[in-house]
């Protein structure tokens with residue numbers, strides 16, 4: 231067990247923050263400190279708020295013999311594994327919402343068994359019920375979207391002391407009637423996985439907002455990247471320091487607001503069509519850039535890249551990204567010359583993300 235404490239005197243929020251290194255824990259998801267904290271809190275008849283940003287049981291399934299991971303037939307993503315309290319287990323694609331039946335035997339190698347990986351709310355629910363003999367109360371936008379539902383949550387909360395939610399922000403209105411003594415943020419480093427220039431900022435805000443919004447004193451933050459500067463600054467609540475370094479990084483690489491990102495997406499059911507169309511436009515854009523160089527165009531960066539989800543709703547997708555300090559004039563001229571509005575590209579001239 232390894233953790234680091236940021237005592238209230240060192241955190242901007244004046245709360246005790248414990249940063250737990252999940253690489254050193256025996257259980258992949260539930261740290262020893264988390265279990266001790268819940269035990270202590272329940273003994274005092276106080277309450278616990280657990281935050282995990284995944285609604286299903288697990289991220290997906292994997293074969294323990296051949297490592298096959300089932301994917302959606304329409305989209306290039308793994309199928310999330312759901313285990314409802316009533317009815318059969320099922321899989322769901324979170325893009326196109328297709329449902330899948332699952333068997334425990336691997337469909338590829340026929341000798342392996344399918345095992346879950348990654349943590350979701352339903353798995354925490356099952357763990358809490360088994361360990362503490364109490365059904366946690368799930369509070370999210372779906373379970374609390376009407377007055378009768380809110381009333382029901384309020385009634386249950388009198389006897390139920392463990393709450394589960396995908397974010398503290400969406401459930402903040404509930405905090406006035408029952409302040410949790412202990413807030414636990416699981417998988418806090420999740421946003422850093424995404425290859426986007428905003429990933430660090432998203433991670434900082436997930437952690438920092440949870441700490442700031444939590445009305446109580448003790449917060450446990452579980453991650454596998456304890457040394458990451460963004461995570462450490464978020465735990466300290468050092469918003470000014472983070473903003474300064476994040477701003478410098480964005481300025482240096484001309485990311486918004488110090489430049490623009492224009493994303494052109496092309497999608498087609500035939501993969502080869504996507505490649506040829508993207509390649510043609512890429513050649514045309516680079517030709518225009520080289521043909522008419524000027525000072526400003528030196529900062530125009532053009533590249534082709536697949537998006538994070540390469541195939542969705544049965545269509546392959548590819549991006550051309552034009553970014554830089556001053557791209558607007560180049561983009562407008564190029565789009566007119568290449569008659570881009572007639573060519574079936576989805577265009578976002580001031581994209582907020584590049585994934």
Ligand SMILES: [Zn+2]
Nearest residue numbers: 302305323326
């Ligand atoms: Zn799908």
Ligand SMILES: [Zn+2]
Nearest residue numbers: 293296336339
């Ligand atoms: Zn297999």
